[in-house]
Amino acid sequence: MSVDVAIVGLGYVGLPLAQEASRVGLKVLGFDIGQRVVDGLNSGKSHVDDLSDADIAEMQGAGFEATTDSSRLADAKTIVICVPTPLSEDGGPDLGPVVSAVTTIRDNLQKGMLVILESTTYPGTTDEVVRPLLEETGLIAGQDFHLAFSPERIDPGNEKFGAKNTPKVVGGQTPACGDAAAAFYGQFVDTVVRAKGTREAETAKLLENTYRHINIALVNEMARFCHDLGIDLWDVINAAKTKPFGFQAFYPGPGVGGHCIPIDPNYLSHNVRARLGYPFRFVELAQEINAGMPDYVVTRAQNLLNDDAKAMRGSTILLLGVTYKPNIADQRESPAVPLAKRLAEKGATVKYHDPHVTEWRALGDRASRADDLDAAVAAADLVILLQNHRDYDVDALAAKSQRFFDTRGVATEGEKVARL
Secondary structure (H helix, E strand, O other): OOEEEEEEOOOOOHHHHHHHHHHOOOOEEEEOOOHHHHHHHHOOOOOOOOOOHHHHHHHHHOOOEEEOOHHHHHHEEEEEEOOOOOEOOOOOEOOHHHHHHHHHHHOOOOOOOEEEEOOOOOOOHHHHHHHHHHHOOOOOEOOOEEEEEOOOOOOOOOOOOOOOOOOEEEEEOOHHHHHHHHHHHOOOOOOEEEOOOHHHHHHHHHHHHHHHHHHHHHHHHHHHHHHHHOOOHHHHHHHHOOOOOOOOOOOOOOOOOOOHHHHHHHHHHHHHHHHHOOOOHHHHHHHHHHHOHHHHHHHHHHHHHHHOOOOOOOOEEEEEOOOOOOOOOOOOOOOHHHHHHHHHHOOOEEEEEOOOOOOOOOOHHHEEEOOOHHHHHHHOOEEEEOOOOOOOOHHHHHHHOOOEEEOOOOOOOEOOEEEO
């Protein structure tokens, strides 16, 4: 085996992992089915926000290379699976990418290998889906090869915590499998946390994101009734978070985006319904509340236009920030998409601006990009701040607007400014 680790899936999870492994001198092979991704990396180009072209060059200097040749996986001591797990039509996880990756690994599995799944999924996937596929080779997990689950904890755009200094949870198929996985990550991750087994590690990831999902839903629901009662929720949160114990601040917004919050908790609720026959009510209620926020923002926007004696039909609405979180280009599950569609359906002329997005295909030709930000802000009947990118001087933009709707609670209140 001439490769220390092969990482399957070179996206926002796999590439930072490859970077940290390369930094400690491990020989890293990146595998991806996307030829454009592989060609771009091999030519020194990064396609994720958290890594620059210079980072890729540094990795290449340490021996990193990317490939679409699956036969090269047979040369690896360790294989880490970092492929996406989207939702299926029935609301559960679509394990197609995982199954495809594991099947490819199965065809190249060697005795003594360590295989780790990092893709977020429902409890039991490692033991019930991954293990049987790999054991079709005749090799036995925990005996002939090691198998483990370690949930990814990458937070795109987070400048404080990355793959190295975020504690790594590891659960093995057997204690020896857990030992092997912990030893692997211990080479380049500051802290490794051992879970009892793969199911516990899988569930830990879902608990983390379900906790955020539910608390975001709480403040989103509070945003509605606080507005109706004339209470400034942003001031309420600022006051509450001064308590040094027992409280963590969460903030309302136009909806939730990314992979973790709108998708991951559904794996758990779907699994509970499918296996146990009863609902995970907190998750399902949180999903209902958070999924309804784009509609609520549209209703508030319509009311603001009414205050100016304007109909939504025919009005120009400018959306600021269409990514799912600030200061990155990632658009996965961004609430800007359903929100913009509802505005267009109600007859509004939708324009958008985002310093990180040059082409937004969510609405096709129904949403045009505003290249001159100041002119677009001044011309729009309503400007809606959806994402507070650091590039925006929010108060200056609000001052130039006819009417400004701030869904992030950052603008200074004034006659023309309304906050969620």
